Amino acid sequence: MSTKVYLVGAGPGDPKLLTLRAIELIETADVIIYDALLDSTILKKAPTHTELIYAGKRAGKHSMKQEEINALLIEKAQTVGGNIVRLKGGDPFVFGRGGEEMMALQEAHIAYEIVPGITAGIAGAAYAGIPVTHRGVSRMVSLITGSCANGDLPDVDWSALAKLNQTMVFYMSVRSIPTIADKLISHGLSETQSAAIISQGTLPTQRIELHTLQEWRAASIDPDQYTPGLFIVGDVVDFAPVYAWTKALPLYKKKIVVTRALYQSSVLAEGLRVQGAEVTLLPTIEIVPREDLSDLYREINNLASYRWIVFPSTNAVDIFFQSLHHLGKDTRALGSIKIGAVGKVTEKALMNYGIKADFVPQKHTGKDFALELLASDVMVASGNVLIPSSFIAHTDIKNVLEEAGAKCLQLAVYDNRAINYDLHELKELFSAPIDWLTFCSSSAVTHFMELVEKYGLMHHLLNAKIAVIGELTAQTLSTYGLKYNAMPPEPNMQAMIDEIIKQTIK
Numbered sequence: 001m002s003t004k005v006y007l008v009g010a011g012p013g014d015p016k017l018l019t020l021r022a023i024e025l026i027e028t029a030d031v032i033i034y035d036a037l038l039d040s041t042i043l044k045k046a047p048t049h050t051e052l053i054y055a056g057k058r059a060g061k062h063s064m065k066q067e068e069i070n071a072l073l074i075e076k077a078q079t080v081g082g083n084i085v086r087l088k089g090g091d092p093f094v095f096g097r098g099g100e101e102m103m104a105l106q107e108a109h110i111a112y113e114i115v116p117g118i119t120a121g122i123a124g125a126a127y128a129g130i131p132v133t134h135r136g137v138s139r140m141v142s143l144i145t146g147s148c149a150n151g152d153l154p155d156v157d158w159s160a161l162a163k164l165n166q167t168m169v170f171y172m173s174v175r176s177i178p179t180i181a182d183k184l185i186s187h188g189l190s191e192t193q194s195a196a197i198i199s200q201g202t203l204p205t206q207r208i209e210l211h212t213l214q215e216w217r218a219a220s221i222d223p224d225q226y227t228p229g230l231f232i233v234g235d236v237v238d239f240a241p242v243y244a245w246t247k248a249l250p251l252y253k254k255k256i257v258v259t260r261a262l263y264q265s266s267v268l269a270e271g272l273r274v275q276g277a278e279v280t281l282l283p284t285i286e287i288v289p290r291e292d293l294s295d296l297y298r299e300i301n302n303l304a305s306y307r308w309i310v311f312p313s314t315n316a317v318d319i320f321f322q323s324l325h326h327l328g329k330d331t332r333a334l335g336s337i338k339i340g341a342v343g344k345v346t347e348k349a350l351m352n353y354g355i356k357a358d359f360v361p362q363k364h365t366g367k368d369f370a371l372e373l374l375a376s377d378v379m380v381a382s383g384n385v386l387i388p389s390s391f392i393a394h395t396d397i398k399n400v401l402e403e404a405g406a407k408c409l410q411l412a413v414y415d416n417r418a419i420n421y422d423l424h425e426l427k428e429l430f431s432a433p434i435d436w437l438t439f440c441s442s443s444a445v446t447h448f449m450e451l452v453e454k455y456g457l458m459h460h461l462l463n464a465k466i467a468v469i470g471e472l473t474a475q476t477l478s479t480y481g482l483k484y485n486a487m488p489p490e491p492n493m494q495a496m497i498d499e500i501i502k503q504t505i506k
Contacts, residue, residue: 003081005073005105007098009091009117012124014202015039016270021115022087030082033072035089039203041266042087051080066097070104077110091119095145095171119143121169121230124201128208129243130236132167137235140166146173146180146231153179162189167234174199174221174229181217184233189213194237199229204253204278208240249276250501254435259284259444264314268438268493275501277436282429284447285416287315289322290391296323296413299386303333307383308373310340310397312366314349316388317341319413321353331355338377342369342397345492365471366396374404381405388413392443394472416443423455430460436486436500437461440469442476449480467500 006025011017018026023045026032031051034043043052053072055064064072069086076084092098092114105112121143125132132141142161145154153176161168162184170180177197185191191214200206209226211219213233246252254277258265262283269279299306300323311317324333331354341347341357350357361372373380381404387397391412398408439445445468452458467486468474474484486503488495 002111003077003084004111004113005077005084005086006113006115007086007092007101008088008115009096009119010034010042010087010089011118012090012120012202013039013200014123014127015042016274017118017123017202018042019115019117022117025083025085025115026087028083029085031076031080032085032087033069033076034087051076066100070101073101073105074108074110077105077108088117089120091117094119094121094143120201120228121171121232124198124206124230125169125232125236127202127206127246128196128198128240129245130196130198130232130239132169132232132234132236134236134239138165138167140164142166142168144168144170144173146170146176153183158183158187162187167232167236170231170233173231174223174226177221177231178217178219180231180233181213185213185217189233191217193233194235195231195233196237196240197226197229197231199226201228201230204273204276206246208244210237210240246276250505252276253278254504255280255432256436256438256500257282257429257434258438259448260438260440261285261287261444264440268440268496271493271497272500275497280429282421282448284419284444284451285441286419288415288417289319290413290415293319293323293413295411296320296388297327299409299411300324300327300329300333303337303386304335305384306337306386308338308340308377308380308385309334310342310369310373310385310387311346311350312342312387312389312393312397314346315390315414317346317349317353320388323413340369340373342366343491366394367400370397370400370404374401383407384409387411390443391415416441418447418450421451426451426455426457430457434460434464435504436465436467438467438496438500439473439477440496442470442472445473445476445480465503467496467503469496 008022008025026045029046029050032046033053033055035055055069073084073086086101088096088098090096102112122132133139148154173180191212193213194210195213195216196208196210198208251272256272256277257280258269259282260268265281265283269281272279338358339350339355340359341350344360347357347360359373359376361369383406385401385406385408387408387410389410389412395410398410401408465485466482468477468484469488469491474487477484486499488499
């Protein structure tokens with residue numbers, strides 16, 4: 001097995017700003033040694049076998065010294081081998097000490113590759129509508145460290161910096177801003193020169209604060225309020241009030257809670273973030289295949305007796321086909337069986353296995369599905385129907401088809417298990433007002449409300465808007481005395497996002 005260490009830039013925070021090469025390496029890594037990344041979803045791209053090691057480097061909070069990280073890279077390359085990914089915030093060669101790691105690897109005769117990343121000093125400014133260079137305003141930009149290892153300001157030519165008519169971006173500088181402002185003013189820069197702090201750059205939580213250098217010199221700054229942050233000095237800062245494009249996003253700064261099962265939440269969460277929302281993931285359920293799937297295995301071996309298989313959800317699709325493959329079979333085992341999908345999302349899940357659904361209803365409730373199916377295929381009433389579903393699934397499809405004469409077997413193939421949270425975790429959730437709660441299933445409503453009632457936190461929901469998918473989810477919500485503010489006309493994530501936007505801006 002060949003071995004190589006990859007020094008990879010993870011970008012400024014927004015996971016969508018990862019390079020294609022970075023994603024490729026993360027998805028094939030044997031070991032990932034990572035810094036204090038700004039978005040944990042980056043690591044979810046790694047295979048389950050990948051060894052994840054936290055190096056914890058952040059200004060003022062180093063849990064590993066650079067020499068220890070260098071030694072760790074060499075050790076893993078020599079003992080584990082394969083693809084060793086050193087994942088660094090921003091770009092590894094822009095105040096990332098990637099050069100030191102490269103030199104250590106070269107000295108140890110270990111192959112390496114450098115994968116550049118988008119640096120925060122450029123990206124954070126861009127997300128604030130600040131072009132760090134602009135014709136007629138600033139023809140150059142300096143990237144400057146705002147602190148040395150001992151906490152002091154770097155020994156730079158402050159007089160030259162102040163005279164170059166440029167943009168200055170100070171990294172790791174939040175604690176030193178008053179001193180930096182004083183140095184620049186003392187060496188000739190105007191007291192009225194515009195300057196800004198940008199914190200949490202490129203994330204939905206990004207904030208920018210603009211003042212003159214004189215105001216920054218006199219400021220009392222709480223570092224924890226702005227870290228991680230950049231200090232940008234220059235006339236281009238004046239673009240921000242007019243051109244900060246993220247502020248125009250329809251869900252800008254809206255705090256939205258996604259309660260969907262964690263592995264299902266990415267499409268909804270990412271879609272909301274793209275529209276400017278600050279998304280908090282609070283999965284209230286986890287989807288788990290039943291420990292005993294022997295009944296499903298039996299029916300898979302008896303598929304020839306069925307006229308229809310009806311899939312109510314994507315979870316049912318995945319577990320059915322995983323079981324099919326587990327038994328050494330493939331889609332040829334379905335023969336002439338017809339396939340029904342409740343909803344377009346389930347239809348798409350079937351396509352992932354090379355199956356085109358024979359029937360997808362116009363409406364998406366179980367009763368409507370069954371009635372439409374009976375109207376489209378009168379022979380279903382005289383055949384056998386297999387319905388893989390959740391243990392707590394409604395039996396509307398089964399009941400309607402059986403009333404028409406069909407023989408139905410509804411098999412529980414997965415459980416919707418509640419995820420528990422303690423009081424501290426829920427208080428953290430409600431520490432700031434919530435703009436939207438989202439529920440994609442009745443079980444998500446039930447488990448969330450059980451937690452809220454258990455800890456006496458119902459009052460936090462009074463001003464939150466609620467979005468749901470499906471009539472059954474809405475009915476479950478109503479049993480707790482709550483009404484929904486948004487329900488998409490179709491049960492899919494993009495329709496949910498569109499409806500939330502519509503109800504937010506109206």
